[in-house]
Amino acid sequence: MLAGVAREEGRPVRCRCPESEHCLLGADIVDGRIAVHPRNVTGPCPWVDMRVRDLPLACGCAPYITTRQLRIVLRRGGSPNGQPYAIGCPGNCRGLVDIQERLIAGHGRCPWAGALVLDSGLHPPIL
Numbered sequence: 001m002l003a004g005v006a007r008e009e010g011r012p013v014r015c016r017c018p019e020s021e022h023c024l025l026g027a028d029i030v031d032g033r034i035a036v037h038p039r040n041v042t043g044p045c046p047w048v049d050m051r052v053r054d055l056p057l058a059c060g061c062a063p064y065i066t067t068r069q070l071r072i073v074l075r076r077g078g079s080p081n082g083q084p085y086a087i088g089c090p091g092n093c094r095g096l097v098d099i100q101e102r103l104i105a106g107h108g109r110c111p112w113a114g115a116l117v118l119d120s121g122l123h124p125p126i127l
């Protein structure tokens with residue numbers, strides 16, 4: 001479930017974009033996906049077209065996030081192709097969070113702890 005979802009009958013569903021540092025006005029949800037929305041920096045939001053669900057997946061699949069959706073990804077050897085070992089938490093927790101066996105390590109009561117991190121390459125450049 002995505003936090004900050006506003007629901008009113010007859011109006012599009014509006015949510016707080018997880019990229020809250022650069023997407024200050026929120027985003028509409030169209031056909032169950034985050035729609036293109038304005039940002040205070042140039043470049044596309046990495047969360048556009050991400051599917052949003054009110055309920056956990058019934059298949060028992062683990063929640064996941066890709067490296068392209070994360071603001072900070074530290075990789076082994078400092079190389080762009082290195083294995084990710086720490087991230088800036090998507091839940092806006094302070095400091096870096098370790099990745100252990102491709103899962104976000106526990107850190108307080110963060111709902112992102114235990115989520116799978118899928119390495120999908122580098123974050124799109126902000127021009």
